[in-house]
Amino acid sequence: MAKLQIKNLSKTFGNSKILDSVDISVKDGEFIILVGPSGSGKSTILRLISGLDSPSSGNIYIDEKDVTTLLPKNRDIAMVFQNYALYPHMTIYENLAFPLKIKNIDKTIIESTVNEVSEMLGIKKYLSKKPKELSGGERQRVALGRAIIRKPKIFLMDEPLSNLDAKLRTQMRAELLRLHKSLSNTIIYVTHDQIEALTMGDRIVVLNQGKIQQIGTPQEVYNTPNNIFVASFIGSPSINLLDFKIIDLNNIVLNGKPFKFSTPQDTYSGLMSKYLINKDLILGARPENLNIKSTSSLMLSGKIELIEMLGNEYLLYVRLDDTFSKRSLISVRLHGHCSYLRGNEITLYLDVSSSHLFNSMDTQRITI
């Protein structure tokens, strides 16, 4: 268990900036998720924390101690690699015992620790096997075991579940959480999978192009995204973005189509005071914020292009009519039985009060 602090961390390779002044502060025992598309710098952060790479500038502190220039082996950090990185010439027992052997720990202690850890992870029956004889999930467990066995201060996990199939991934996700609960270690977990991010982390760090876009709990990141990138990266299917303009208290333009409100809503009087009149804005509405029942006067109509059945709910992809905007395909999440067919005309009602507003110039959130 340890606190981790990253201050002003930057990394450049040649002329390209991989990381740009990153600041993260991780509490003792916290499960932090670094999430972002490929090339966003999340794995680079992990490599810098582990010491496998050194930063161009900035500092890393573990428990208030500056470790920026320490060798990886002196940082007391364990890492689980995406492709497991088990030593192919060693048995599972030797793989698990390796970090302890290097430290010249007594043989009997090694044996009991390996037994304890392999029992905890359910891999005791594989101890005499070689990695190639194990399945992906089993190998992943061994890789976890090799990290746990040293009782390190911090765990780093680099997309550890991405090589597993969907069912196994869900199972391992639960297991990792259980493990975190029982060991209460500090974990830094890298993923590009936003479902993993939302379900596992105490807090999420959303990265794009080497910059932090937002740090917050899964709820915060989902409900109050800082900018268009976070809004569209978190959530599946992605948030619907529509061109939006306020003409006056009663009139707005949505995706090029004028709307008139009979009763001005409170949210809009708030918007007026922000001097947003006639500015180009973007309205973000999650698929669940669209409804087929009449809840507001923002009525959109279009044609169903695709229906995705998800068991007790379904997704409709609707192409809006009368629009010249490039943002004309929107997704809607509905519950219950689906009575629509592809090609059907449909009318949708947009719940504005639960939607998000962004400045179309700097893509930042506008707080009402």
Added chain:
Amino acid sequence: MNFIKQNLLKILTQMFMILFSAFFLVPLLWMISTSLKSPEQLFTPEVQWIPNPIVFENYIRAIEYVNLFNAFKNTFFLCFLNVLGVVVASSLAAYAFAVLDWKYREYFFYITLATMMLPDMVTLVPQFILFQKLGMYGTLLPLTLPSMCGNAFYIFLLRQFFLTVPKDLREAACLDGCNEFDIYRKIYLPLSIPALSVVALFQFLFTWNDLLKPSIYLIDQNQYTLSLALQQFKAQHGGTEWALLMAAATMIVLPVIAIFFLAQKTFVQGISMTGIKE
């Protein structure tokens, strides 16, 4: 008929290979045949493959004539030092070229490769003068020291092999607490056994068969290697004792064949890298 049609290519290949191996086998069999002949049977007008009578004594006489046991001992000793030296030195250099990150690494690698272009004969005389000035002429040192500094070809071979070892393994070992030498010894070496065996076998064969360098640097007959001992059959007895020479040659070839058969599996065996999912 159908079987032949389907496997025509296979059959032709096999036939070609059998023919080709026979081509190499004939001299070897002739050597063994000659080693078992009496002097009268050596030069006969007709080809006699199986001697009559078979003279096994040739082998005992051959051993006694030139102290073959001593030559065996010397050669094995030289082979041991050379193989060990070249494997350790070349693998260390290869590790530095393949894994470690240092300035001018590529340049030094090319310079190392460039030494492969130099024919041995070019360096022979300067090397001889060097060893003589160092007072090593007549000792085993000129026959062992060079290989303990590695060999460009083996360094190249091992470097290419090390490059195929996934980087993640090194990084995992780094985090597990290994220093660079631990990683080399505990991860890279065990994973490279097939390549290391090739290097060891090549060096063994080279040292075992080398005639030139022992004949230049060795003076004392007690230090003679097998290839030098074979030469003695010619020199010592005026006319050549063909049967004894062939008996000695057969004995010298046997360990090489045995080692090749033993090590064959290791060469063919690929590296199993399945701990890493590609």
